[in-house]
Amino acid sequence: QLQLVESGGGLVQPGGSLRLSCAAPGIIMDYYAIGWFRQVPGKGPEGVSCISVDGRSTNYADSVKGRFTISRDNAKATAYLQMDNLKPEDTAVYYCAADESPPCGLTTNEYNYWGQGTQVTVSS
Numbered sequence: 001q002l003q004l005v006e007s008g009g010g011l012v013q014p015g016g017s018l019r020l021s022c023a024a025p026g027i028i029m030d031y032y033a034i035g036w037f038r039q040v041p042g043k044g045p046e047g048v049s050c051i052s053v054d055g056r057s058t059n060y061a062d063s064v065k066g067r068f069t070i071s072r073d074n075a076k077a078t079a080y081l082q083m084d085n086l087k088p089e090d091t092a093v094y095y096c097a098a099d100e101s102p103p104c105g106l107t108t109n110e111y112n113y114w115g116q117g118t119q120v121t122v123s124s
Contacts, residue, residue, distance in 0.1 A: 009118030022096030047106025
């Protein structure tokens with residue numbers, strides 16, 4: 001069973017940065033596309049970014065383009081979401097997800113495996 005563990009969330013001021021990590025210990029991450037999603041209370045999850053199995057293809061929600069960068073290090077079985085110029089509206093619980101499909105997408109039904117989430121709060 002694939003387990004995903006997010007880390008790196010926290011409280012940051014507007015304009016600040018955070019780097020989220022998604023670790024998948026004990027698995028060969030090369031076989032999985034990775035997605036990042038976020039959710040606020042009372043709303044459905046929003047696809048934030050994804051990266052293909054080989055890392056050559058990425059996709060971003062319009063709301064984060066130019067501010068967030070997704071990457072992966074298959075040797076470390078870890079994916080990352082670098083978040084810069086954070087805004088209060090980025091506040092949410094962030095989840096990483098994985099699926100064996102080679103491409104990546106920003107809808108939840110494309111992913112079979114999910115982490116437990118990490119809270120990101122952007123506030124002054």
